Amino acid sequence: MSTDSTVTHVVAALAVVIAASTALGAAARKLHQPSVIGQLFAGIALGPSLLGLAPGGVYQTLFPDEIKPILTSVAQVALVLFLFAVGYELDLGELRNRGAVTTVSLSGFAIPMVMGAGIVLLFTGGFRSANGGHPVDATFTLYMAVALSITAVPVLASIIRDQGLAGTRPATIAMAAAGVIDALSWPVLAVALIGGEDGSLRAWTVKVALLAVYVVVMFAVVRPALKWWTNRPGALLANHVPLAAALALASAWATSALGLHVIFGALLAGIVMPRLPDGAPDSQVLRPMQETGGLLLPVFFAISGMSVQLTGLHASDLLLLLVICAAAMVGKVAAGTLSARGGARLPWRDSLLIGVLLNTRGLTELIVLNVGLQAGVIGPRLYALLVVMALFTTAATGPLIRPLYRPAGQAPAGGDPGDEQTPDAGQAPAVDAEPTPQP
Helix, strand or coil, X not given: CCHHXXXXXXXXXXXXXXXXXXXXXXXXXXXXXXXHHHHHHHHHHCCCCCHHHCCCCHHHHHCCHHHHHHHHHHHHHHHHHHHHHHHHHCCHHHHHCCCHHHHXXXXXXXXXXXXXXXXXXXXXXXXXXXXXXXXXXXXXXXXXXXXXXXXXXXXXXXXXXXXXCCCEHHHHHHHHHHHHHHHHHHHHHHHHHCCCCCCCHHHHHHHHHHHHHHHHHHHHHHHHHHHHHHHCCCCCCCCCHHHHHHHHHHHHXXXXXXCCCHHHHHHHHHHHCCCCCCCCCCHHHHHHHHHHHHHHHHHHHHHHHHCCCHHHCCCCHHHHHHHHHHHHHHHHHHHHHHHHHHHCCCCHHHHHHXXXXXXXXXXXXXXXXXXXXXXCCCCHHHHXXXXXXXXXXXXXXXXXXXXXXXXXXXXXXXXXXXXXCCECCCCCCCCXXXXXXXX
């Protein structure tokens, strides 16, 4: 394929992907679902599971093999920019909070991880079969533990906004806890994957040491240099977006060179990017990075959906899917509910609502699944099962919220007046009035 032909195919494919993702994302919102549900369905529809079954070779004509590496590269750049914004918004001070957020965060992280590792140990044969020859070892077990512990902060923010929960105490605690859970999950995922193809102890130790050195350099050298540059005379009116983009891409390259995925470098770059004097992220940097990454994220959803080959699933995979979905939902809902009720002494209705909110996975889960697929930790069949789990748990959040939430002061028939949702009384950081836009 010539250069001109490649460019023509890429431009046409991007137009189809963005249009289909936008249309199905809007349709999902009409059904009171996060737009990520429709966007991922668009990717599945454009992949071999649906479009690939159409006669006349439509799928191969629209997405020839020659342009797939280019689309994958565009998707990775979108992830780098978007996850830089996620890291920039992340408030590490939440890790030091006491009370409800700490209790819910630690339980919402640890219990699902135990559930994820437990089902691997209990159903080793099923996972070995679904994983298509990929080893079911300690790395795989730790990876599955992380996969079940994730909560998608951007999707959760969208659900809270759409359901009218913003400002309520359960939503405030759930949002803060979700940020802490993801902050804890990324380092564990990095440790699980850092061995790379050579899983020897020596290779793992060397890469852990190199990663530790890199993190120290980013905090001890790069961050002070960035602070000096952004605070120098005349920098107040400067546009720092190109600096942020270059930092995100360079850091992503560095972690990729260390044998990790580019997302880890992007997150770290966002964390070390200097904030405003009051500790808040600079909106003039944050918003352009969010919008640019969000504009290209449909390509990531398309690539994710194209990797889902539903026609390759076996009948025996259905049982494993049920086990994964049950463990994912029970682990999150039970962890959030029991910790909020027992540790934070919240009413049962509020506690259950927190557990349901933490069960949201969506975009962040898809990122983790793609990292595992590219690293060879999971195979195509298990990837498809885990994508279905992510869709199911995210789609179930809205319907589960409705019988639990009611406007303040509205008592349900036969309900306990003490179970009303109450505004945050200061036990947890407030949810931003304008949550992260849902891509």
